[in-house]
Amino acid sequence: MNDRLRQTLRLFDQYNGADPNLFSWDGQTCPQELFLAEKLHEWVVKLAPDASEPLILASKCQHIGRWEITRDSYPEGRIGYLSWRKALMRHHAGIAQRIIKDAGYPDSVAERVTAILMKQGIKQDADVQAMENALCLVFLQYQYEAFHPAHGEKIVEILRKSLLKMDSAGHRQALTLPYSPAGMAYLKQALAALEAGG
Numbered sequence: 001m002n003d004r005l006r007q008t009l010r011l012f013d014q015y016n017g018a019d020p021n022l023f024s025w026d027g028q029t030c031p032q033e034l035f036l037a038e039k040l041h042e043w044v045v046k047l048a049p050d051a052s053e054p055l056i057l058a059s060k061c062q063h064i065g066r067w068e069i070t071r072d073s074y075p076e077g078r079i080g081y082l083s084w085r086k087a088l089m090r091h092h093a094g095i096a097q098r099i100i101k102d103a104g105y106p107d108s109v110a111e112r113v114t115a116i117l118m119k120q121g122i123k124q125d126a127d128v129q130a131m132e133n134a135l136c137l138v139f140l141q142y143q144y145e146a147f148h149p150a151h152g153e154k155i156v157e158i159l160r161k162s163l164l165k166m167d168s169a170g171h172r173q174a175l176t177l178p179y180s181p182a183g184m185a186y187l188k189q190a191l192a193a194l195e196a197g198g
Helices: 003-016 032-047 053-059 078-102 107-117 126-142 144-150 152-165 168-174 181-195
Strands: 022-025 028-031
Touching (some): 003 053, 003 078, 032 126, 032 168, 053 078, 053 107, 078 107, 126 152, 144 181, 152 168
Antiparallel strands (some): 022 028
16 A cells, blocks of 8 residues: 555545544444444455555545535435435545545546446446445444344335345355344345345
């Protein structure tokens, strides 16, 4: 890892370290987006050991500054949700571009990182697919067990939509993670629905 890359990743960590929302795991608590960005980075490197520099950069800033645009700042319902998600993607990309350019990277690198953050070319672009697999795996490993009890019958469909974004390599990794019996059952139902084309 070169010095410029190392320094840029530190700048991303500093920014995410300002997240007022806290995340606890294994008895330790830290700013939520700092924790999730580190775990996303770990998964990206595991899934793509020869990851390009733009992909490594993107792995630490996919959700940078997420807390700065809250869900309740947009209307309830699906349209409001989708508008919020689009605004967040633009927000993450804007922050990332500023930091990357300030670090001395050429515009081409900033543009490539933005394409990954905006998920342009999913299922076609290997970097974007690695990121999507990693995002889903972070959710499954660190957030899913706390998430599914509150979503009852909807959880299988939520999982199916997430799994649809992954590829077969991502699905294989998902099945290696530790789950509660209920969590594993929901995951297997979602995979079965996906394979059935449902």
